[in-house]
Protein backbone atom coordinates (compact mmCIF):
# COMPACT_ATOMS: atom_id res chain seq x y z
CA UNK A 1 0.00 0.00 0.00
CA UNK A 2 1.32 3.47 -0.92
CA UNK A 3 1.65 5.64 2.20
CA UNK A 4 0.89 9.37 2.02
CA UNK A 5 4.11 11.42 1.84
CA UNK A 6 4.90 13.67 4.75
CA UNK A 7 3.49 17.16 4.15
CA UNK A 8 6.06 19.95 4.18
CA UNK A 9 4.70 23.06 5.84
CA UNK A 10 6.06 26.57 6.37
CA UNK A 11 4.28 28.52 9.11
CA UNK A 12 5.34 32.14 9.64
CA UNK A 13 4.94 33.22 13.26
CA UNK A 14 2.86 36.36 13.55
CA UNK A 15 4.73 37.16 16.77
CA UNK A 16 7.22 39.09 14.63
CA UNK A 17 4.70 40.90 12.44
CA UNK A 18 3.57 44.52 12.68
CA UNK A 19 0.60 44.02 15.04
CA UNK A 20 -0.68 47.45 14.06
CA UNK A 21 -1.49 45.90 10.69
CA UNK A 22 -2.22 42.33 11.72
CA UNK A 23 -4.68 41.42 8.98
CA UNK A 24 -2.54 42.92 6.21
CA UNK A 25 0.60 41.25 7.57
CA UNK A 26 -1.15 37.88 7.68
CA UNK A 27 -2.35 38.27 4.10
CA UNK A 28 1.09 39.43 2.98
CA UNK A 29 2.83 36.23 4.11
CA UNK A 30 0.01 34.06 2.78
CA UNK A 31 0.41 35.73 -0.61
CA UNK A 32 4.16 35.13 -0.28
CA UNK A 33 3.59 31.36 0.00
CA UNK A 34 2.96 30.54 3.68
CA UNK A 35 1.05 27.30 4.23
CA UNK A 36 -0.14 28.01 7.78
CA UNK A 37 -0.05 31.02 10.07
CA UNK A 38 1.48 30.37 13.48
CA UNK A 39 -0.29 32.26 16.26
CA UNK A 40 1.57 32.54 19.57
CA UNK A 41 -0.86 32.86 22.47
CA UNK A 42 1.02 33.96 25.60
CA UNK A 43 -0.68 34.62 28.93
CA UNK A 44 2.01 36.38 30.99
CA UNK A 45 2.11 33.39 33.37
CA UNK A 46 3.48 30.40 31.49
CA UNK A 47 5.88 32.82 29.81
CA UNK A 48 6.84 36.41 30.65
CA UNK A 49 5.08 37.88 27.65
CA UNK A 50 1.51 38.62 26.65
CA UNK A 51 0.19 38.55 23.10
CA UNK A 52 -3.36 38.18 21.89
CA UNK A 53 -6.67 36.88 23.17
CA UNK A 54 -9.88 35.73 21.51
CA UNK A 55 -10.99 39.24 20.49
CA UNK A 56 -7.91 39.87 18.35
CA UNK A 57 -7.90 36.27 17.15
CA UNK A 58 -11.47 36.69 15.92
CA UNK A 59 -10.34 39.73 13.92
CA UNK A 60 -7.48 37.74 12.44
CA UNK A 61 -9.83 34.94 11.42
CA UNK A 62 -12.17 37.45 9.83
CA UNK A 63 -9.28 39.01 7.92
CA UNK A 64 -7.88 35.77 6.46
CA UNK A 65 -11.12 33.83 5.98
CA UNK A 66 -12.06 30.28 6.91
CA UNK A 67 -9.75 28.48 4.50
CA UNK A 68 -6.51 29.39 6.24
CA UNK A 69 -5.10 27.04 8.86
CA UNK A 70 -4.38 29.02 12.03
CA UNK A 71 -1.82 27.08 14.03
CA UNK A 72 -2.32 28.33 17.59
CA UNK A 73 0.46 27.69 20.09
CA UNK A 74 -0.94 28.11 23.58
CA UNK A 75 1.86 29.18 25.92
CA UNK A 76 -0.67 29.45 28.72
CA UNK A 77 -1.07 27.82 32.11
CA UNK A 78 -4.77 27.25 31.39
CA UNK A 79 -4.91 25.80 27.86
CA UNK A 80 -8.29 24.15 28.45
CA UNK A 81 -9.94 27.53 29.12
CA UNK A 82 -8.21 29.44 26.30
CA UNK A 83 -8.68 26.75 23.67
CA UNK A 84 -12.43 26.85 24.34
CA UNK A 85 -12.44 30.65 23.91
CA UNK A 86 -10.45 30.58 20.67
CA UNK A 87 -12.53 27.76 19.18
CA UNK A 88 -15.71 29.67 20.06
CA UNK A 89 -14.68 32.69 17.97
CA UNK A 90 -13.02 30.70 15.19
CA UNK A 91 -16.22 30.85 13.13
CA UNK A 92 -18.14 28.31 11.19
CA UNK A 93 -15.68 26.15 9.28
CA UNK A 94 -17.57 24.41 6.49
CA UNK A 95 -14.45 22.87 4.98
CA UNK A 96 -13.66 19.17 4.97
CA UNK A 97 -10.69 19.53 7.37
CA UNK A 98 -10.02 21.46 10.58
CA UNK A 99 -8.77 25.03 10.07
CA UNK A 100 -7.58 25.47 13.65
CA UNK A 101 -4.56 23.96 15.36
CA UNK A 102 -4.45 23.85 19.16
CA UNK A 103 -0.99 23.15 20.53
CA UNK A 104 -0.66 23.07 24.31
CA UNK A 105 2.41 22.67 26.49
CA UNK A 106 2.78 19.31 28.17
CA UNK A 107 4.53 20.99 31.13
CA UNK A 108 1.36 22.74 32.34
CA UNK A 109 -0.18 19.46 33.45
CA UNK A 110 2.61 18.42 35.81
CA UNK A 111 4.08 14.98 36.24
CA UNK A 112 0.94 12.87 36.27
CA UNK A 113 -1.02 14.96 33.82
CA UNK A 114 -1.42 12.37 31.09
CA UNK A 115 -5.12 11.90 31.84
CA UNK A 116 -5.73 15.67 31.59
CA UNK A 117 -3.72 15.95 28.41
CA UNK A 118 -5.69 13.09 26.83
CA UNK A 119 -8.97 14.71 27.87
CA UNK A 120 -7.89 18.02 26.35
CA UNK A 121 -6.95 16.34 23.06
CA UNK A 122 -10.36 14.68 22.95
CA UNK A 123 -12.03 18.03 23.55
CA UNK A 124 -9.95 19.68 20.81
CA UNK A 125 -11.11 17.02 18.36
CA UNK A 126 -14.71 17.52 19.46
CA UNK A 127 -14.24 21.22 18.66
CA UNK A 128 -13.18 20.14 15.15
CA UNK A 129 -9.64 21.36 15.67
CA UNK A 130 -6.28 19.63 15.45
CA UNK A 131 -4.56 18.75 18.74
CA UNK A 132 -0.80 19.02 19.19
CA UNK A 133 1.60 19.06 22.11
CA UNK A 134 4.66 21.26 22.66
CA UNK A 135 7.81 20.74 24.70
CA UNK A 136 10.15 23.32 26.20
CA UNK A 137 13.86 22.70 25.48
CA UNK A 138 14.39 21.12 28.92
CA UNK A 139 11.43 18.70 28.81
CA UNK A 140 12.35 15.13 27.84
CA UNK A 141 10.67 13.87 24.70
CA UNK A 142 9.57 10.65 26.42
CA UNK A 143 6.90 12.69 28.20
CA UNK A 144 4.73 12.89 25.09
CA UNK A 145 5.10 9.36 23.75
CA UNK A 146 1.85 8.13 25.33
CA UNK A 147 -0.03 10.95 23.57
CA UNK A 148 1.48 10.04 20.21
CA UNK A 149 1.02 6.31 20.75
CA UNK A 150 -2.65 6.89 21.55
CA UNK A 151 -3.00 9.01 18.37
CA UNK A 152 -4.30 11.75 20.67
CA UNK A 153 -2.14 14.39 18.96
CA UNK A 154 -1.50 15.01 15.27
CA UNK A 155 1.73 16.93 15.83
CA UNK A 156 4.56 17.44 18.31
CA UNK A 157 6.13 20.90 18.55
CA UNK A 158 9.76 20.85 19.64
CA UNK A 159 10.76 24.28 20.93
CA UNK A 160 14.20 25.23 19.67
CA UNK A 161 14.33 28.34 21.91
CA UNK A 162 12.92 29.04 25.37
CA UNK A 163 9.28 30.00 24.76
CA UNK A 164 8.26 33.62 25.25
CA UNK A 165 10.01 35.81 22.72
CA UNK A 166 10.85 35.96 19.04
CA UNK A 167 14.30 36.67 17.65
CA UNK A 168 16.28 34.26 19.85
CA UNK A 169 19.10 31.97 18.71
CA UNK A 170 18.30 28.46 17.54
CA UNK A 171 19.23 25.71 20.04
CA UNK A 172 20.65 22.75 18.08
CA UNK A 173 20.79 20.73 21.31
CA UNK A 174 17.01 20.25 20.95
CA UNK A 175 17.37 18.30 17.71
CA UNK A 176 18.05 14.86 19.25
CA UNK A 177 14.40 14.95 20.38
CA UNK A 178 13.34 15.47 16.78
CA UNK A 179 15.54 12.60 15.56
CA UNK A 180 14.16 10.31 18.24
CA UNK A 181 10.56 11.10 17.25
CA UNK A 182 11.18 10.82 13.53
CA UNK A 183 12.82 7.40 13.87
CA UNK A 184 9.90 6.17 15.90
CA UNK A 185 7.07 7.86 13.96
CA UNK A 186 7.80 8.24 10.22
CA UNK A 187 4.45 9.90 9.50
CA UNK A 188 4.04 12.18 12.52
CA UNK A 189 4.00 15.94 11.95
CA UNK A 190 6.99 17.33 13.85
CA UNK A 191 7.29 21.09 14.17
CA UNK A 192 10.37 23.14 15.08
CA UNK A 193 9.76 26.60 16.53
CA UNK A 194 12.39 29.14 17.48
CA UNK A 195 15.36 30.62 15.66
CA UNK A 196 14.41 29.02 12.34
CA UNK A 197 15.73 30.85 9.29
CA UNK A 198 17.69 30.16 6.14
CA UNK A 199 20.83 29.16 8.08
CA UNK A 200 19.13 26.80 10.54
CA UNK A 201 16.26 25.28 8.52
CA UNK A 202 18.40 22.51 7.03
CA UNK A 203 19.46 21.27 10.48
CA UNK A 204 15.87 21.13 11.70
CA UNK A 205 14.58 19.53 8.51
CA UNK A 206 17.41 16.97 8.28
CA UNK A 207 16.73 15.98 11.90
CA UNK A 208 13.17 15.16 10.85
CA UNK A 209 10.98 18.24 11.17
CA UNK A 210 8.41 18.62 8.41
CA UNK A 211 6.80 21.78 9.80
CA UNK A 212 8.91 24.91 10.26
CA UNK A 213 7.79 27.96 12.21
CA UNK A 214 9.68 31.14 11.48
CA UNK A 215 9.00 34.60 12.86
CA UNK A 216 11.83 37.11 12.72
CA UNK A 217 13.47 35.58 9.63
CA UNK A 218 10.26 35.87 7.58
CA UNK A 219 8.92 39.19 8.85
CA UNK A 220 12.39 40.69 9.21
CA UNK A 221 12.89 40.13 5.47
CA UNK A 222 10.22 42.73 4.67
CA UNK A 223 9.36 42.57 0.96
CA UNK A 224 11.66 39.53 0.65
CA UNK A 225 9.44 37.35 2.86
CA UNK A 226 8.57 35.17 -0.14
CA UNK A 227 12.23 34.38 -0.74
CA UNK A 228 12.68 33.27 2.88
CA UNK A 229 9.51 31.16 2.80
CA UNK A 230 10.71 29.53 -0.44
CA UNK A 231 14.12 28.86 1.14
CA UNK A 232 12.54 27.20 4.15
CA UNK A 233 10.40 25.05 1.88
CA UNK A 234 13.46 24.01 -0.13
CA UNK A 235 15.18 22.88 3.09
CA UNK A 236 12.14 20.74 3.89
CA UNK A 237 12.06 19.29 0.39
CA UNK A 238 15.78 18.47 0.48
CA UNK A 239 15.33 16.60 3.73
CA UNK A 240 12.12 14.82 2.88
CA UNK A 241 12.93 13.77 -0.62
CA UNK A 242 10.44 15.92 -2.52
CA UNK A 243 11.66 17.40 -5.79
CA UNK A 244 13.04 20.89 -4.96
Ligand SMILES: O=C(CO)[C@H](O)[C@H](O)COP(=O)(O)O
Pocket residue numbers: 013015016038040073161162163164165166167168193194195196213214215216217
Ligand atom coordinates in the same frame (compact mmCIF):
# COMPACT_ATOMS: atom_id res chain seq x y z
O1 LIG B 1 6.99 30.48 20.03
C1 LIG B 1 7.70 31.42 19.82
C2 LIG B 1 8.37 32.10 20.94
O2 LIG B 1 7.92 31.51 22.11
C3 LIG B 1 7.86 31.94 18.41
O3 LIG B 1 6.96 31.30 17.54
C4 LIG B 1 9.22 31.70 17.89
O4 LIG B 1 10.23 32.13 18.73
C5 LIG B 1 9.35 32.24 16.48
O5 LIG B 1 10.09 33.39 16.41
P1 LIG B 1 11.56 33.39 15.80
O6 LIG B 1 11.50 32.67 14.49
O7 LIG B 1 11.86 34.83 15.68
O8 LIG B 1 12.44 32.65 16.78
